[in-house]
Amino acid sequence: MAAAAAVMMVGAAMVMALAASAAAPLVTFVFGDSLTEVGNNNYLQLSLAKSDYPHYGIDFDAAKPTGRFTNGRTIGDIISAKLGIPPPPPYLSLSPTDDAIFRGVNYASGGAGILNDTGLYFIERLSLDDQIDKFERTKLQMRAKIGDEAANKLCNEAVYFIGIGSNDYVNNFLQPFLADGQQFTHEEFLELLVSTLAEQLMRLYQLGARKMIFHGLGPLGCIPSQRMKSSHGQCLNQVNQWVQHFNDKVKQLITTLNSHLPSSKMIFADTYQPVLHLIDNPSTYGFKVSNTSCCKVEAKLGGLCLPNSKLCDNRNDYVFWDAFHPSDAANVVLANHFFNIMFPNSTH
Known part of the structure; x- marks a missing residue:
């Protein structure tokens, strides 16, 4: 699963990158993990990383679970509504001939990571490599329908939201029974993560992505699943330090890629301090x-909100819904902050 939500602290560069798209309906492609999933894992029969059962979705439309890992909406849902566009549908819900691909697609998958072995014990999930494979198929479908030139133009002008990396820590490096946490120092693991991500961002660029927004990690050491490991429920400082090292390295990577790739407008959205301030x-x-x-979870059973779990009296009082994911109310705060930075002159 994933951790602490993201406040997208972005600078003038992002506003400029999105300004041209703001006038017309925005086409967005979403890559990530359970913070941004909208139901792909529902279509993976063997996946153990699912939220297609109560109490998930209790505050969503019709109070039914949809595969979103929260009680209501994701940050992406809220921002899409502000823009007046529907949230991109999960890739695995679409048929090969579905014209919805021209309005955007969500490839995010609970349990996914930058590394292909992250989340291995969930059996099925779409790693970032898998998600990029699906995007490549989407572009082939576009080319078949509207031709190479139009497909390339659409992909060049679309905005790509990429939020991933939490699981590489929470469900990989920080798990003592998995190989990566035993065979690598953090510096070695970080180098593996960043070098792998560099190849993945390059591949997206080669497929036509130009306006990529990478959401940095929040303070994972302060999410409930990590606090449970401390003696008095405090944040794990070592984990937070590692996360900040990851963010610094990815920020450097994006600066380097932008300097070498023509027309690249990659943005690093620094999420750490704003999320920490909220917590x-x-x-x-x-x-x-x-x-x-809010949902009383059992860490030994994965930290998710189970159908027999007890809920808090007022869900709007809680920043976190389960051991990993923010509540709908927290997502509203975070989405509004992100939106106001991206579109400061919007009347939404």
Whole structure:
């Protein structure tokens, strides 16, 4: 699964990159993990990384689970609504001839990571490599329908949201029974992560992606699943330090890629400090609890909200829904912040 939600702290460069798209309906392609999944894993028969059961979706349309790992909407759902466009559908829900691909697609998959072995114990999930494979198929479908030139133009002008890496820590390096945490130092693991991500971003660029927004990781050491490992429920400082090292390396990577790739407008959205501020100061944002989850979860059973779990009395009081994921109310705060930075002159 994934961890702490993202506030997209972006600069003028992102605003400029999106300005041209803001006038027309935005075409967005989403890559990531359970923070942005909207139901792909529902179509993976053997996947153990699913949220297609109560109480997930209890505050969504019709109060039914959809495969979103929260009680309501994701950040992407909220931003799409503000833009007046439907949220991109899950790739695996589409037929090969579906024209929905021209309005955007969501490839995100709960349990996914940058590394292909991340989330291995979930049996089935779409790693970032898998997601890029699916995007390549999407582009082939576009080319077959509208020709090479139009397909290339659409892909060049679309915006690509990429939020991934949390599981590479939470469900890989930080798990003592998995090989990566035993055979690598953190510096070695970080080098593997960043070098792999570099190849993946290059591949997206070669497929036509130009406006890529990579969401940096939030303070994973402060999410409920990690706090449970401490003696008094405090944040794990070592984990947070590792996350900041990851963010620094990815920021450097994106600067390097932009300097070498023509027309590249990759952006690193720094999420760490804003999310930490939300967790450390919940009352500032209208919340009461940020150190545990609304749904009373059992860490030994994976930290997800099970149908027999007890819920808090007021879901809007909690920053976290389960041991990993923000609540709908927290996603509203984060999405509004992100939107106001991307579109400062919007009337939405």
